[in-house]
Amino acid sequence: MTDAKRPRIPRGLRPDGAALWSYGFRPFFLGGAVWAVVAMVLWIAALIHGLPLGGGYGAPLWHAHEMVFGFAPAVLAGFLLTAIPNWTGSLPVSGRALIGLFSVWAAGRVAMAAAALTGTWVAALIDAAFLPLLLAIAAREIVAGRKWNDLKVLGGVAAIMAGNLGFHAAALLGGDPALWMRAAVAGYVMLVLIIGGRIIPSFTRNWLNRQGAKAMPVPHDRFDMGVIIASALALGTWTVAPETSPAALGCALAAGLNAARLARWRGLATRPEPLLWVLHLSYAFVPLGFLAVTASALGIVQAASALHVLTVGVIGTMMLAVMTRATRGHTGRDLTASRVTTLSYLCLFAAALARPLADLTGSAGLMEAAGLLWILSFGLFVAEHGAMLVLQRRQAGRLQAARA
Structure with missing residues (x-):
């Protein structure tokens, strides 16, 4: 298909347009961070005051869904819509297309929170629309740019999308939503293994070069591929059979390899x-997460605790790390x-x-502290970076600095 025949997607940085809609990281990083705070506040209100959330889903399932399928996909979208143009050399999706995609995501958040009013089926349909759209746009951009090696990233996005669809089906028709939650978390962890394994040594190498260091990170080789494959097998086993000896053994091996x-x-x-x-510390939660899953399979900690090490430790911290770096780089800071x-x-x-x-100490205060620390972390991001995302444009001459 020639460029002239490809579907046209508004793109580029219009000097007279709103900065917020000029690049995918701007609305999605800001929206994801705000929702991280709001959703946690609502969850705490549900626990303390009985605030009804999620309609037929119930507040616990709503909370789990909104962390994995609400907050996290927004940050993922912001990253992909910013990184893919760098990979392919194309201009970013912007303007009306970006506004439309963000609106679909935001509609899903409102629908899920107000499922008691809209009905669970309507809420599920509205929420389920976002990830397929994101996957289609990302695939279109990678294929158009002929960056075939980057298609593997879409596998993680597809796993998350399937997890969301399965979550809704299980919750509405009877089934195990936790299985689909694990499938999505496994998809996110695989993205950290693939993308983190790409950017962490690269950024470190660039910085060490500027410091005049001689020793550099080891380049990507067969060992890295072996770690990714072993981790994928361990995550797959954990997804379908979390409290079993094979899951414990596979995750223990994956922990050592990732360390x-x-x-x-x-x-x-x-x-x-x-x-x-x-x-680096965010990636350190990958082996810690695998160890937590091993401990859960052996009955040492609860499955929910192991899941939190993966969701907050691996996914949350890596996303915050990428959000702060990309925001500063792409706004000329x-x-x-x-x-x-x-x-x-x-x-x-x-x-x-x-x-x-x-879980290990039996302290309820630590559980409350975890929620408050989450709110403070993303609240600080919004306070410091919100204005950069909404108002400040990056200078064209700083493009290479943002990619460094």
């Missing part, structure tokens, strides 16, 4: 720059973290650890 992979990237050398060490940004990282790391510690 060894991380050690090859020279993370300790990045201590002076929080924007870099946060990526220096790639260095402020004290506020560093504090937001520390809050989220603490939130990821508080939930399993609460």
Whole structure:
């Protein structure tokens, strides 16, 4: 198909248009962070005051859904709609197409929260529309740019989409929504393994070069591929049979392999720059998450605690790390973290650890602290980066700095 015959998607950075709709990371990072705060506040209100959420889904399932299929897909969309143009050399999707896609995501959040009014079937249909649209746009852009190696990223997006559809079907027709939740979480973790394994050593290498260092991260090789394959098998086993010996054994092996992979990237050398060490520490939650799943299969911690290590520790911290770096880079700011940004990282790391510690110690206060730390972390992101996302354009001459 020639360029002239391809469906036209509005793109490019109009100098007279609203900055918010000029690039995918702007509305989706901001919307995802705001929803991370709002959804957690609503969940706490449901626990304390009995606020009805989710209609027929019930507040616990609503909370689980909105973290995995509400907040996280927004950040994923912001990343993909920003990274894919860099991979393909094309201009970003913007303007009306971006407004439309964001509106579909936002409609899903309203519908799920107000499912008691709309009805669960209507809420499910509205919510389920976003991920297929995102997958179609991402696939179209990668194929149009002939970046065939990047098609593997779509596998993780497809797993998350299937998880959302399965979640709704199980909740509405009778089944196990937790299975589909695990499938989606596995998809996110695989994206961290694939994309994180690409950007963490790359960003670290660039920074070490500027510092005049001689020792560099080990380049991607067969060992990395072996780690990804072993991790995929472990995640697949955990998804379908979480409380079994094969899941415990596979996840224990994956934990060791991912720890060894991380050690090859020279993370300790990045201590002076929080924007870099946060990526390494975020990836460190991958082996921790696999260990938590192993502990859950052995009956040491609850399955919910193990899931929180993966969702908050792996997915949440990596997303916050990428959001802060991409926002600063693409709005022309220096790639260095402020004290506020560093504090937001520390809050989220603490939130990821508080939930399993609460399980081990029996402290209800730690569970409450985990929610409050989550709110504080993303609240700090909105306070510091919200204006950058809405008002400030990046300068064209700073493009290479944003990609560094």
